[in-house]
Amino acid sequence: xxYAILRRFGQMLFxxxxxxxxxxxxxxxTPGSDPAARIAGRNASPEVxxxxxxxxxxxxxLYVQYGLMMKKxxxxxxxxxxxxxGWKVVPAVLDSIPVTLSLVFGAAVLWVVVSxxxxxxxxxxxxxxxxxxxxxxGLLGISMPVYWLGEVMNLITQSRYxxxxxxxxxxxxxxxxxxxxxxxxxxxxxxxxVTLAILYIGIYGRVLRxxxxxxxxxxxxxTARAKGLSETRILLRHALRTSLIAxxxxxxxxxxxxxxxxxxxxxxxxxxxxxxxxxYDALQSLDLPMIMATVMxxxxxxxxxxxxxxxVYILLDPRVRTS
Amino acid sequence: MIEKDRPILETRxxxxxFSIGTRFSSxxxxxxxxxxNVSLTVQHGETVGLVGxxxxxxxxxxxxxxxxxxxxxxxxxxxxxxxxxxxxxxxxPFRRRLQMVFQDPSASLNPRRRVGDLVAEPLRxxxxxxxxxxxxxxxxxxxxxxxxPDHVMRYPHEFSGGQRQRVGIARAIALNPDLVVLDEPxxxxxxxxxxxxxxxxxxxxxxxxxxxxxxAHDLSVVRxxxxxxxxxxxxxxxxxxxxxELFATPAHPYSQALISAVPVVETTxxxxxxxxxxxxxxxxxxxxxxxxxxxxxxxxxxxxxxxERPALTEHRSGRRIAxxxxxxx
Amino acid sequence: xxLSVRDLRVSFRTHEGLVRAIDGVSFDLKxxxxxxxxxxxxxxxxxxxLAVMGLITDxxxxxxxxxxxxxxxxxxxxxxxxxxxxxxxIAMIFQDPMTALTPVxxxxxxIAEQIRAHKRISKSQALxxxxxxxxxxxxxxxxxxxxxxxxxxxxxxxQRAVIAMALSCNPALxxxxxxxxxxxxxxxxxxxxxxxxxxxxxxxxVVFITHDMGVVSELADRVMVMYAxxxxxxxxRTELFSDPxxxxxxxxxxxxxxxxxxxxxxxxxxxxxPPSLLRLPEGCAFGPRCPVNYEPCRAGKPVLGDGNHxxxxxxxxx
Ligand SMILES: Nc1ncnc2c1ncn2[C@@H]1O[C@H](COP(=O)(O)OP(=O)(O)O)[C@@H](O)[C@H]1O
Ligand SMILES: Nc1ncnc2c1ncn2[C@@H]1O[C@H](COP(=O)(O)OP(=O)(O)O)[C@@H](O)[C@H]1O
Ligand code: SF4
Ligand SMILES: [Mg+2]
Ligand SMILES: [Mg+2]
Numbered sequence: 028x029x030y031a032i033l034r035r036f037g038q039m040l041f042x043x044x045x046x047x048x049x050x051x052x053x054x055x056x057t058p059g060s061d062p063a064a065r066i067a068g069r070n071a072s073p074e075v076x077x078x079x080x081x082x083x084x085x086x087x088x089l090y091v092q093y094g095l096m097m098k099k100x101x102x103x104x105x106x107x108x109x110x111x112x113g114w115k116v117v118p119a120v121l122d123s124i125p126v127t128l129s130l131v132f133g134a135a136v137l138w139v140v141v142s143x144x145x146x147x148x149x150x151x152x153x154x155x156x157x158x159x160x161x162x163x164x165g166l167l168g169i170s171m172p173v174y175w176l177g178e179v180m181n182l183i184t185q186s187r188y189x190x191x192x193x194x195x196x197x198x199x200x201x202x203x204x205x206x207x208x209x210x211x212x213x214x215x216x217x218x219x220x221v222t223l224a225i226l227y228i229g230i231y232g233r234v235l236r237x238x239x240x241x242x243x244x245x246x247x248x249x250t251a252r253a254k255g256l257s258e259t260r261i262l263l264r265h266a267l268r269t270s271l272i273a274x275x276x277x278x279x280x281x282x283x284x285x286x287x288x289x290x291x292x293x294x295x296x297x298x299x300x301x302x303x304x305x306x307y308d309a310l311q312s313l314d315l316p317m318i319m320a321t322v323m324x325x326x327x328x329x330x331x332x333x334x335x336x337x338x339v340y341i342l343l344d345p346r347v348r349t350s
Numbered sequence: 351m352i353e354k355d356r357p358i359l360e361t362r363x364x365x366x367x368f369s370i371g372t373r374f375s376s377x378x379x380x381x382x383x384x385x386x387n388v389s390l391t392v393q394h395g396e397t398v399g400l401v402g403x404x405x406x407x408x409x410x411x412x413x414x415x416x417x418x419x420x421x422x423x424x425x426x427x428x429x430x431x432x433x434x435x436x437x438x439x440x441x442x443p444f445r446r447r448l449q450m451v452f453q454d455p456s457a458s459l460n461p462r463r464r465v466g467d468l469v470a471e472p473l474r475x476x477x478x479x480x481x482x483x484x485x486x487x488x489x490x491x492x493x494x495x496x497x498x499p500d501h502v503m504r505y506p507h508e509f510s511g512g513q514r515q516r517v518g519i520a521r522a523i524a525l526n527p528d529l530v531v532l533d534e535p536x537x538x539x540x541x542x543x544x545x546x547x548x549x550x551x552x553x554x555x556x557x558x559x560x561x562x563x564x565x566a567h568d569l570s571v572v573r574x575x576x577x578x579x580x581x582x583x584x585x586x587x588x589x590x591x592x593x594x595e596l597f598a599t600p601a602h603p604y605s606q607a608l609i610s611a612v613p614v615v616e617t618t619x620x621x622x623x624x625x626x627x628x629x630x631x632x633x634x635x636x637x638x639x640x641x642x643x644x645x646x647x648x649x650x651x652x653x654x655x656x657x658e659r660p661a662l663t664e665h666r667s668g669r670r671i672a673x674x675x676x677x678x679x
Numbered sequence: 680x681x682l683s684v685r686d687l688r689v690s691f692r693t694h695e696g697l698v699r700a701i702d703g704v705s706f707d708l709k710x711x712x713x714x715x716x717x718x719x720x721x722x723x724x725x726x727x728x729l730a731v732m733g734l735i736t737d738x739x740x741x742x743x744x745x746x747x748x749x750x751x752x753x754x755x756x757x758x759x760x761x762x763x764x765x766x767x768x769i770a771m772i773f774q775d776p777m778t779a780l781t782p783v784x785x786x787x788x789x790i791a792e793q794i795r796a797h798k799r800i801s802k803s804q805a806l807x808x809x810x811x812x813x814x815x816x817x818x819x820x821x822x823x824x825x826x827x828x829x830x831x832x833x834x835x836x837x838q839r840a841v842i843a844m845a846l847s848c849n850p851a852l853x854x855x856x857x858x859x860x861x862x863x864x865x866x867x868x869x870x871x872x873x874x875x876x877x878x879x880x881x882x883x884x885v886v887f888i889t890h891d892m893g894v895v896s897e898l899a900d901r902v903m904v905m906y907a908x909x910x911x912x913x914x915x916r917t918e919l920f921s922d923p924x925x926x927x928x929x930x931x932x933x934x935x936x937x938x939x940x941x942x943x944x945x946x947x948x949x950x951x952x953p954p955s956l957l958r959l960p961e962g963c964a965f966g967p968r969c970p971v972n973y974e975p976c977r978a979g980k981p982v983l984g985d986g987n988h989x990x991x992x993x994x995x996x997x
Binding site: 403404510511512513540541542543544545546548549552567569570571573574593594597598607608609610611612613614615616625627628629630631632 | 719720819833835836863864865866867868869871872890891892893894896897920930931932934935936937938939942943944945946947948949950952953968
Binding site: 246254255265268343346 | 732762764770775780783785796828844
C-alpha cells in the first residue's frame, strides 16, 4: 500500500514535469516569435523588452530559461505579470484558489448528494412516473447552459425578486473570505453552487440510475435475493455499492477539471475571482506568465484529482487492489 | 507425395510463456508458464486428444501448433519442415493445410455476413478459383457437413449452436487441410447435439483423410474420438498413450484422479467406482511448484517428488509417463 | 410431502410472442430426498426452480399453478413472508460461482449478512458461525478465507463459499442450479461429495439441476427429465437408469460415449436440435426428433401419468 502511494506520487511528479515542459516549449520556444515581446505585451517600450529578456534569461540556453521559469513559479514565487505591470503572478493564483475550491467543493457536495438520491429513487421506482419525472428533470438540467442559467438566477435573486422574503438574504455578487465572514461566505456561494451543480446533478443522476439498473441484472443480485435480504438492502448494499465505481471515475475527472479552471463560466457570471476567471482574463490579454502559472496549477490539480480517484477506486473495488 | 511414415506434426520441447504486468505494476513483470516443454508427435490420420483441467495450457498449445501464437522455446515441425520461426508469408503454404476450429461457434463467425460467404472466404484468399467454382465448392462443403444448400444465404444467428459449429467446420475444411486442431468444438453444444458433431467429425476424417488434434473437457467425448490421448497438467504432458488403454489403466496419479472423477451413469446402485478426490487447487502457472508439478496434490508423493522433476519417459511402446512411481499393470 | 408443485406454468411475454418456458410441471419432494432434474439448456430447469424460490422478477412473466411448501402455498405469498423463507428454510446455489458473489465484499461478510438477515445474533457470533461453516465445506484455512474477496478464490473455492452461505441457516430445502457445470470434473467430484455429506449431516432435501446424466445417476434418489418446458419422464434413479422409458431419455442416455469398454463406431445421435419455445411442434414436442413417433404423437400432447415411474409418451402408454 505504502509502495503504491509512493509510486503514484512519483508518477504524479513525472506527469507534472512533462506538462510543464510542454507548456514551456509552446509558449517560449515556438520559433519565429520573440517570447520577450509576447511576455511584455503589446506596445512595450524597448527598455521593458530588455528587462524581460534579461529577467527570463532569454539570452541563455533553453534549459536555463526553463529552470528560471520553474524557480520563479515554485521557489521564489516572484514571477510578475507584464500586462498588469508589477502584479505578482503566484500570489494572484494563490489568492484565487480558495475561491474556486469553495465554489467547486460546495457544488460537488451538492451534486453528489442530490444525484445519488435521484439515482437511487429513479432506479428503485424504475419505469414509474417518479422515475420518468426525475429523468426528465435531469435532462432539463443537462440541457440548460450554465451561463444562461447563471444569468437567470442573477436576474431572479439580484433584481426581479430580490426584495421578496424569498431572496432578500442573497448578498450582492462577489466572494467573501471564509475566515473573515463564514456566514457571508456561505450566503454568497449558495446561488453559484446550485447553478453549477444543476448540470452535474442531471448527468450524475442519470448515470447512476443506469449503473444501478445494470447491476440489478447481475447474478450476485439474484444471490442476494435468494439470501432473503430486503429489496432496500439489496439496492443500497449490493447494487449501489458496485455502481459507485463508475460514478467515482466520472467524478474525479469532472472535479479535477472544474478545480483546474473549467468553472470559468460560473465564476464569470457570479463575479468570483477564481482560477477560471484568472485564466480567462490572462488569455484575453495574452498575459504569458499568468497563463503559464495557471496552466501549471490546473494540470497539477487534474493529476492530483486523478490520483485521489484512484485511491478511492482502490477502496471501493477490491479487485484492483491485488492485480 | 506425402511420406506416410513421417509424422505430420511434431513438437520438440515446445514452451510458451506469457509476460504479464509491467515493471511498474505492483508485483512487477511476471511470467506465465502456459506451455512447458511439450514434446508430442502426431502421425498421419490419427486423432490426438488433449485433456486436463482448465488453465492447464490446452488452448495455448493448440494455438502454438497452428502458429497463432509465437513459440517461446523449442521446435515445431510440420512434415519435417521446421516452422517454429517462419514469417507470416513463409507460413502461407502451411496455413491452408493446418486449420483450427474454436469452441464458441457464434464468436468465431462474423454475425453480419452470410454463412455461404464465411465459408467461401478462405477459398477466395488462398485459391485462384473462379466465383462459379467457389459457389460449387461451398455447396459441396455444405453437403459434407450436413447443411442444406439453401442455408448459404442465412446469417449465423439464424442457426442453432450445432448448425453454427457445422459452419465452423465447413470453413476449416474448405481448403482441404491435412491437420485440423479442434479446441473444445462440442463443449458449448447441447448434449443431444454433441453426438451429431462427434459423428460428423469421424465421417469427415474418414472421407478426407484428416488428422485431428482434439481438445475437450468432457473425457468420454475425447476417448470416443481419439486414437491417442495426452493428459496435461500445468503446461506439461504427464501421461500419453493409446486412448482406450490409457482410460482403462491410467498410470499417472493425476490421470487416475482425473478419470475417476468423471461421473458415469450407473444402472445398479452398488456399482460405485472408487474415486480419488484431489485436494487443493491447481497451482498457478506463474509460480509452478518445484520437482514434480503435481506433488502438492498427489496422494502418493514422497520427498523425491518434491525435489526431482520426473521426465516424460516411455514405459511400453506408445505409453509415456512423467511420474517417479507410475502404476504399471 | 415437503414440497409439492402442481401444474406449474411460467410464460414470458416477448416481442416475438409468448414463450411458454414451463408448461405444466408437477413434482413432489420428500424431506431429506435428493431430486435430480436433467434436461438440455432451455428446457426450463432454471425457470421452474426460480419460480419455486419466488425469484422470477421479470415483469413480463406470468406464473400459474400451485407450489406448496410444508402445507403453505407459495404462489401469491406476500413478498415479506417469502423473504423470510428464502435463505433460511429454502436456500439456493447458482450455476456460475464466478458471478454469484458480490465482488466488493469479503466472503465472510457476505455469509454473515445472510445469517444476520434471519437470526438475531451479534456480528461476532455470526462471524464465528461463518468460520464453522467454511470449515464444514472443507476450506483448508477458514479464518483466513473469511477475509478473502471472491476474485481471490478459485472457481471451486467460490462454489464452496456459496454452498457455505446456502447452509448458513440450516435450510430444509436446498436448490442447486447446475452448481458444477462451470467447474472441472476433479473439482466437481469434491462438490458432489460435499452435497452428499451435507444431506447426511443436515438432512436437507436437495433439488439438483444438471444436464449431466452421470451426475444425476451418482447423486439423486429420484430423477425428473425435462424437455421443452415439460417433464417427460420421472422415476427413482434405479428405475430411470436401468429401465428408461421415454424415447428422449433413452436417446440421451444412448448418445453419451462410454468411458470404459468397447467404443461404438458411431454414436447413436438424436437428429435435429431442441425446438424453439416460440414455435413448438404440434403434439409431442419431441415428436420430430423421435425415432418411434407415429400418428397419435402429432395429434395431442402426451401427459405424464401418475405413479412413481412414468413417461409422457404415447408409445409407452399404449
Ligand atoms: N494471452 C495470455 N496472456 C497471459 N496468460 C495467458 C494467456 N493465455 C493463456 N494464459 C494463461 O495460460 C494458462 C493456460 O491457459 P489455456 O491454454 O487457455 O488453458 P486451457 O485451454 O487448458 O484451459 C492459464 O493459466 C492462462 O491464464
Ligand atoms: N426473462 C425471460 N424472458 C423470456 N424468456 C425467458 C426468460 N427467462 C427464461 N426464458 C426462456 O425460458 C426457457 C427456459 O429457460 P431455463 O429455465 O433457463 O432453461 P434451462 O435452465 O433448462 O437451461 C428458455 O427458452 C429461455 O429462453
Ligand atoms: S512424480 Fe511423485 S508427485 Fe508426481 S505424480 Fe508421480 S508420484 Fe505423484
Ligand atoms: Mg481452453
Ligand atoms: Mg439453467
